[in-house]
Amino acid sequence: YHYNTSPAIKSTCNPFSPLVSNQSSSSSVFLRPVSAPAIRAFCSKSDAMSSAQNSDSVSHLTQREAAEIDETLMGPLGFSVDQLMELAGLSVATSIAEAYKASEYDRVLAICGPGNNGGDGLVAARQLYHFGYKPFVCYPKRTQKPLYTGLVTQLESLSIPFLSVEDLPLDFSKDFDIIVDAMFGFSFHGTPRPPFDDLIKRLLCLHGYDQTRQKRPVIVSVDIPSGWHVEEGDIGDEGIKPDMLVSLTAPKLCAKKFSGPHHFLGGRFVPPVIAHKYKLRLPPYPGTSMCVRIGKAPSVDISALRENYISPEFLEEQVESDPINQFRKWFDDAIAAGLREPNAMALSTVGKDGKPSSRMVLLKGVDRDGFVWYTNYESRKACELCENPHASLLFYWDGLNRQVRVEGSVEKVSDEESEQYFHSRPRGSQIGAIVSKQSSVIPGRHVLYQQYKELEEKFSDWSLIPKPEFWGGYRLKPELFEFWQGQTSRLHDRLQYSPQEINGKRDGNFLVLLKKVLLCWKCEASINKTPQPIKRVLMMI
Numbered sequence: 363y364h365y366n367t368s369p370a371i372k373s374t375c376n377p378f379s380p381l382v383s384n385q386s387s388s389s390s391v392f393l394r395p396v397s398a399p400a401i402r403a404f405c406s407k408s409d410a411m412s413s414a415q416n417s418d419s420v421s422h423l424t425q426r427e428a429a430e431i432d433e434t435l436m437g438p439l440g441f442s443v444d445q446l447m448e449l450a451g452l453s454v455a456t457s458i459a460e461a462y463k464a465s466e467y468d469r470v471l472a473i474c475g476p477g478n479n480g481g482d483g484l485v486a487a488r489q490l491y492h493f494g495y496k497p498f499v500c501y502p503k504r505t506q507k508p509l510y511t512g513l514v515t516q517l518e519s520l521s522i523p524f525l526s527v528e529d530l531p532l533d534f535s536k537d538f539d540i541i542v543d544a545m546f547g548f549s550f551h552g553t554p555r556p557p558f559d560d561l562i563k564r565l566l567c568l569h570g571y572d573q574t575r576q577k578r579p580v581i582v583s584v585d586i587p588s589g590w591h592v593e594e595g596d597i598g599d600e601g602i603k604p605d606m607l608v609s610l611t612a613p614k615l616c617a618k619k620f621s622g623p624h625h626f627l628g629g630r631f632v633p634p635v636i637a638h639k640y641k642l643r644l645p646p647y648p649g650t651s652m653c654v655r656i657g658k659a660p661s662v663d664i665s666a667l668r669e670n671y672i673s674p675e676f677l678e679e680q681v682e683s684d685p686i687n688q689f690r691k692w693f694d695d696a697i698a699a700g701l702r703e704p705n706a707m708a709l710s711t712v713g714k715d716g717k718p719s720s721r722m723v724l725l726k727g728v729d730r731d732g733f734v735w736y737t738n739y740e741s742r743k744a745c746e747l748c749e750n751p752h753a754s755l756l757f758y759w760d761g762l763n764r765q766v767r768v769e770g771s772v773e774k775v776s777d778e779e780s781e782q783y784f785h786s787r788p789r790g791s792q793i794g795a796i797v798s799k800q801s802s803v804i805p806g807r808h809v810l811y812q813q814y815k816e817l818e819e820k821f822s823d824w825s826l827i828p829k830p831e832f833w834g835g836y837r838l839k840p841e842l843f844e845f846w847q848g849q850t851s852r853l854h855d856r857l858q859y860s861p862q863e864i865n866g867k868r869d870g871n872f873l874v875l876l877k878k879v880l881l882c883w884k885c886e887a888s889i890n891k892t893p894q895p896i897k898r899v900l901m902m903i
């Protein structure tokens with residue numbers, strides 16, 4: 363089993379109806395101006411979060427409504443059960459991946475029942491495998507329909523072990539990190555029959571560990587906590603208490619009794635016609651996500667927030683001797699990984715008072731001469747750069763566990779270069795640059811809007827918008843690069859390039875110094891030359 367380092371795609375949403383949402387993702391463009399800029403709606407996370415604060419505002423379905431919606435989707439609306447099950451299982455897997463990272467919770471047991479809820483569990487197990495988890499499946503009452511036999515074959519082809527009820531340990535606590543409860547969904551009635559009655563009892567036993575504070579696997583219920591009444595919930599308070607519930611389509615009435623830390627909604631396939639018919643209030647899904655959290659996010663202990671980075675090793679043999687090439691290589695990886703705004707960088711400047719300040723800016727070009735961005739020449743950063751031309755840039759590529767620091771001296775780009783870039787920007791951004799007197803205090807946002815409207819009208823004839831004097835670019839000429847690749851247990855790889863001096867003069871080549879955690883190896887390499895034999899000096903840092 364491997365841990366997949368591909369990042370979660372972050373993007374944004376653009377709701378088209380108050381009930382359900384449609385999403386548009388934006389893409390970053392590097393070194394090229396865009397004529398029609400991708401529009402990123404601010405709404406995504408905040409809308410999803412505001413709905414997350416209040417799960418009562420989300421509709422809950424009766425058992426009958428759930429079955430009716432199922433029939434409508436698979437009848438007049440033309441969906442097949444395979445399709446819906448694939449989307450449902452994927453939603454379950456993505457919800458699990460949001461709450462329980464594979465780096466900490468990798469051993470998953472999916473207990474699958476005889477109906478479609480069980481099918482969701484089989485799909486989720488397959489998806490979780492591809493997300494880097496290590497699934498096991500218990501599927502005691504198999505259905506011989508081709509859909510189900512196909513799902514089993516797919517799992518077998520991934521060598522995912524199938525465990526019989528007898529094979530399973532009586533106590534699940536030692537062998538698994540996550541139990542996916544996919545036994546019964548909204549068609550459950552009565553009391554659980556064998557062998558599920560016994561499996562539910564084993565899940566109930568796990569709650570005993572809560573008192574002793576011993577680690578136990580978390581329970582993730584698909585659509586309905588198995589054994590619960592679909593509408594009344596946990597009658598008599600004797601049922602399982604899942605840590606996570608992934609409601610599908612819309613939560614069923616029993617979900618009102620769910621009190622675990624993670625409640626997600628999955629199944630991003632509800633067409634508006636269904637939402638209207640059943641007067642469904644559903645939260646918008648963020649970005650391209652298949653799931654959305656409903657209910658309050660659990661409070662977290664900030665000091666306990668940490669990721670265990672799992673990345674390929676970053677070795678001397680693999681590095682480019684030219685740090686600009688190395689930067690481009692990593693930048694291309696960030697683009698290929700679909701990271702949002704990989705050209706966003708923290709720019710840190712220090713004025714004559716010696717106090718540093720940082721802000722995010724967008725890289726607009728990089729070549730052998732340096733790293734270019736554009737801004738207002740009267741802003742705080744510009745004033746500080748005027749007083750002290752030394753600055754630092756920091757790129758952080760979450761998802762690839764990478765960071766690049768670039769330090770050097772900064773100068774303005776030529777007026778011609780600024781002029782050329784200014785006119786390549788969308789006209790709205792050009793007007794925005796004119797009205798935005800950065801770092802100055804204004805009476806209110808209305809002032810900006812007013813000036814913007816006036817200029818928009820003035821230039822509505824598509825005449826050239828002159829670049830304001832106070833706007834232009836900067837170029838940082840690098841004097842130091844550091845490439846950082848996160849590794850497990852904080853044993854990160856760090857590789858530093860600094861200019862070589864030959865006979866007291868800088869020749870433009872860079873010396874490569876690879877530091878590895880507490881030990882570092884020093885090696886020499888130079889651009890455009892056959893790499894010299896690597897000299898490694900073990901030193902403590």
Ligand SMILES: NC(=O)C1=CN([C@@H]2O[C@H](COP(=O)(O)OP(=O)(O)OC[C@H]3O[C@@H](n4cnc5c(N)ncnc54)[C@H](OP(=O)(O)O)[C@@H]3O)[C@@H](O)[C@H]2O)[C@@H](O)CC1
Pocket residue numbers: 428431432435446447450475476477478479480481482545546547548549550551552553554555558584585586610611629
């Ligand atoms: N939009 C949607 O709607 C979507 C729905 N989806 C999913 O489908 C789920 C509903 O699936 P479903 O209708 O197949 O029923 P489900 O709850 O899995 O189980 C029925 C089986 O359990 C059995 N059974 C019942 N009671 C029992 C008992 N006491 N003890 C033992 N067995 C008992 C029953 O047998 P029977 O009693 O009929 O003999 C039958 O074999 C839904 O919750 C969601 O997860 C998604 O895939 C896609 C989108």
Ligand SMILES: [K+]
Pocket residue numbers: 479543544545546547583584585586587588
């Ligand atoms: K279930």
